[in-house]
Amino acid sequence: LAISSITSFANSTRKDRSGIMDKVINLDHGDPTMYEQFWRQMGDKTTIIIPGWQSMSYFSDPTSICWFLEPEFAKEVVRLHNVVGNAVTQGRHIVVGTGSSQLILAALYALSSHDSDKPISVVSAVPYYSSYPSMTDYQKSGLYKWGGDAESFDKDEPYIELVTSPNNPDGYIRKSIVNRNQGLLVHDLAYYWPQYTPISSATDYDLTLFTVSKSTGHAGMRIGWALVKDREVAKKMTKFIELNTIGVSKDSQLRAAKVLKTVSDCEEEKSENGVESFFKYSYRMMEQRWKLLREAVDSGDLFSLPKFSSAFCTFLNQESETQPAFAWLKCEGDIEDCESFLRGHKILTRGGKQFGASSKYVRISMLDTNDNFMHLIDRLSTIQTKQQQ
Numbered sequence: 001l002a003i004s005s006i007t008s009f010a011n012s013t014r015k016d017r018s019g020i021m022d023k024v025i026n027l028d029h030g031d032p033t034m035y036e037q038f039w040r041q042m043g044d045k046t047t048i049i050i051p052g053w054q055s056m057s058y059f060s061d062p063t064s065i066c067w068f069l070e071p072e073f074a075k076e077v078v079r080l081h082n083v084v085g086n087a088v089t090q091g092r093h094i095v096v097g098t099g100s101s102q103l104i105l106a107a108l109y110a111l112s113s114h115d116s117d118k119p120i121s122v123v124s125a126v127p128y129y130s131s132y133p134s135m136t137d138y139q140k141s142g143l144y145k146w147g148g149d150a151e152s153f154d155k156d157e158p159y160i161e162l163v164t165s166p167n168n169p170d171g172y173i174r175k176s177i178v179n180r181n182q183g184l185l186v187h188d189l190a191y192y193w194p195q196y197t198p199i200s201s202a203t204d205y206d207l208t209l210f211t212v213s214k215s216t217g218h219a220g221m222r223i224g225w226a227l228v229k230d231r232e233v234a235k236k237m238t239k240f241i242e243l244n245t246i247g248v249s250k251d252s253q254l255r256a257a258k259v260l261k262t263v264s265d266c267e268e269e270k271s272e273n274g275v276e277s278f279f280k281y282s283y284r285m286m287e288q289r290w291k292l293l294r295e296a297v298d299s300g301d302l303f304s305l306p307k308f309s310s311a312f313c314t315f316l317n318q319e320s321e322t323q324p325a326f327a328w329l330k331c332e333g334d335i336e337d338c339e340s341f342l343r344g345h346k347i348l349t350r351g352g353k354q355f356g357a358s359s360k361y362v363r364i365s366m367l368d369t370n371d372n373f374m375h376l377i378d379r380l381s382t383i384q385t386k387q388q389q
């Protein structure tokens, strides 16, 4: 697969793109539209046809704890983890969810004590994924309750810690930080894929969440999966999904199975028939984008970005860079509200406060279309040039 499109947009002059300085650039959400181009070029390789009589039953696999899990999807999940080497699947129960969002709630339901007269605290270290507090509290559950920053959690009682690694919004690798014996951990590894971070080892946690939204970019399919060590926890998560949506769309699971299969096939066939690896392609896309973003940010003093060191990636078999799905941009100097400042320049981002952090920070999606991304680069460079004049 050619990646000429990446270089052609980077090489187009600012003049080519003039007349768009008034355009509102919305990079608030992490919508992974960047990947569309790759899948377009794959043509019919991921097309599936589902006749009207197929997938009619509620049930998929009565022998599995997760009875609505499509065996073909489960098989491709295991195969992909083996190919990438980012998670141990042996001895794990797979629970499929309508996105990993549903699985976060299923995990909270499964890990909380249903006899307790008090909700269990749910914590995560600042800056945490902005949806965690609202997802936890929007139904005012009696089972669990948002407890804020894991760093300042000091109650001597059970708790659930959500560990996001690499982290949304800042991209750093994380470990649990409360670390007490009453802690129940949920590892949200939505971004533990080679295009974003070096794969250092196969993770081996009790409860791990993944999603196609960030791995292959198929957010609209609404498919996530959990790898669960404990049988009872897997059963309870399945029960939650049964009560919530009586299972997960089979059509989506079959489509996801085909996409994951295509990714693994590309890796195993390698260059034999000229099909390029999805992860190598997306690694190069992210590399290019981060290079352009750092150049734009370094051209003045208004902004700064987190710094990362490279590390050996067991999947790419080389030193590789951390190039997160989001840029955690800081406004330097006396700009106190970075989100408002950028909104004034028609760049929509998500402000630091929503992640429990300072309003000097914003989160910017790095996964949007080439056009929007290049508009961002132009706009940031222009803001800094004007500042210097």
Ligand code: PMP
Binding pocket: 030, 098, 099, 100, 101, 102, 129, 164, 168, 188, 190, 210, 211, 212, 213, 219, 222, 223, 224
């Ligand atoms: N966890 C994290 C850390 C995320 O960033 C996201 C998506 N932004 C999700 C979970 C939810 O993803 P989905 O429901 O699309 O699988």
